[in-house]
Amino acid sequence: MSKKSIPPKSIAHSTPDAMEQAAECLKTLAHPHRLRMVHMLLRGRYTVGELAQACGIPSHMASEHLRLMQRCGFMICEKEGRKAYYKLTESHLANLMACIEARFGSPV
Amino acid sequence: MSKKSIPPKSIAHSTPDAMEQAAECLKTLAHPHRLRMVHMLLRGRYTVGELAQACGIPSHMASEHLRLMQRCGFMICEKEGRKAYYKLTESHLANLMACIEARFGSPV
DNA sequence: TTTATATGTCGATATATCACGATATAAATT
DNA sequence: AATTTATATCGTGATATATCGACATATAAA
Numbered sequence: 001m002s003k004k005s006i007p008p009k010s011i012a013h014s015t016p017d018a019m020e021q022a023a024e025c026l027k028t029l030a031h032p033h034r035l036r037m038v039h040m041l042l043r044g045r046y047t048v049g050e051l052a053q054a055c056g057i058p059s060h061m062a063s064e065h066l067r068l069m070q071r072c073g074f075m076i077c078e079k080e081g082r083k084a085y086y087k088l089t090e091s092h093l094a095n096l097m098a099c100i101e102a103r104f105g106s107p108v
Numbered sequence: 109m110s111k112k113s114i115p116p117k118s119i120a121h122s123t124p125d126a127m128e129q130a131a132e133c134l135k136t137l138a139h140p141h142r143l144r145m146v147h148m149l150l151r152g153r154y155t156v157g158e159l160a161q162a163c164g165i166p167s168h169m170a171s172e173h174l175r176l177m178q179r180c181g182f183m184i185c186e187k188e189g190r191k192a193y194y195k196l197t198e199s200h201l202a203n204l205m206a207c208i209e210a211r212f213g214s215p216v
Numbered sequence: 217t218t219t220a221t222a223t224g225t226c227g228a229t230a231t232a233t234c235a236c237g238a239t240a241t242a243a244a245t246t
Numbered sequence: 247a248a249t250t251t252a253t254a255t256c257g258t259g260a261t262a263t264a265t266c267g268a269c270a271t272a273t274a275a276a
Contacts, residue, residue: 017215018209018212018213018214018215019140019141019143019144019147019212019215020140021212022140022143022208022209022211022212023138023139023140023142023143024138025211025212026134026137026138026143026208027135027138027139027233029134029138030131030132030134030135030137030138031131031135031233031234032127032128032130032131033127034131035127035130035131035134036127039127047252047253048252048253048254049251049252049253057235058235058236059252059253059254060236060237060252060253060254060255061234061235061236062253063252063253063254063255064234064235064254064255066253067254067255079242079243079253081242081243081244081252082242082243082244082251082252082253083243083251083252083253084252084253084254090211092207092210092211095207095210096204096207096208096211099200099203099204099207100130100134100204101126101130102200102203103130103133103198103200103204104126104127104129104130104133105126106126107125107126107127135263139263139264155222155223156222156223156224157221157222157223165265166265166266167222167223167224168222168223168224168225168266168267169264169265169266170223171222171223171224171225172224172225172264172265175224175225187223187272187273189222189272189273189274190221190222190223190272190273190274191221191222191223191273192222192223192224
């Protein structure tokens with residue numbers, strides 16, 4: 001989903017694009033486990049298993065969340081042996097999370 | 109809506125709360141029309157109809173989006189005659205939108 | 217009062233998302 | 247080779263969300 005077919009328009013309604021892209025990424029971020037993972041990854045490098053444990057979910061589900069966030073360009077995966085480390089690549093996430101935590105507080 | 113049946117756990121996994129609340133609000137924000145409305149409301153005071161027109165949607169749908177955002181505490185409604193003006197009340201939205209626009213650009 | 221305008225609500229439907237079990241792959245261990 | 251460990255993928259049912267038409271309300275104008 002989410003084919004950016006770029007605006008056929010130029011009415012006054014302005015470009016939907018910026019807002020649509022933003023909405024898609026925000027939607028991906030807008031999940032408690034994914035927020036927690038980003039929070040952790042801003043502070044270190046973790047494997048799928050470690051992130052899963054911190055969220056209290058099975059690792060195959062963490063894997064799925066990480067895949068979604070990768071798809072948004074938030075992070076990349078670095079494999080080491082049979083482990084997979086995830087690392088943030090989107091610099092704006094730090095600011096964004098700072099705003100979010102300023103409003104809602106950090107997880108423990 | 110949204111019964112949080114949350115897993116029966118309370119190990120070291122920390123408070124789910126901050127992240128869950130944040131997720132819920134972010135999810136509400138994560139919609140192209142709602143983002144645009146917030147973007148506009150950061151710069152002025154608009155009626156449902158004006159916001160609807162800017163988004164290119166019927167006003168009864170704008171009304172629904174505004175109701176959701178009100179429920180999150182983003183804004184309040186001020187009625188004047190038969191018009192309804194919406195006004196932001198959540199100060200963190202300015203920062204949050206600034207982050208978002210820094211990453212994705214503003215709508216026209 | 218009648219009509220038009222602005223907003224809001226309700227119910228139906230289509231689509232998306234979530235959480236899960238089962239299964240798959242791939243590397244390390246035995 | 248067989249087993250265990252770590253991750254990833256697939257299919258499914260349950261739930262949530264988005265959008266819409268129809269209708270409701272409330273104010274203003276005629």
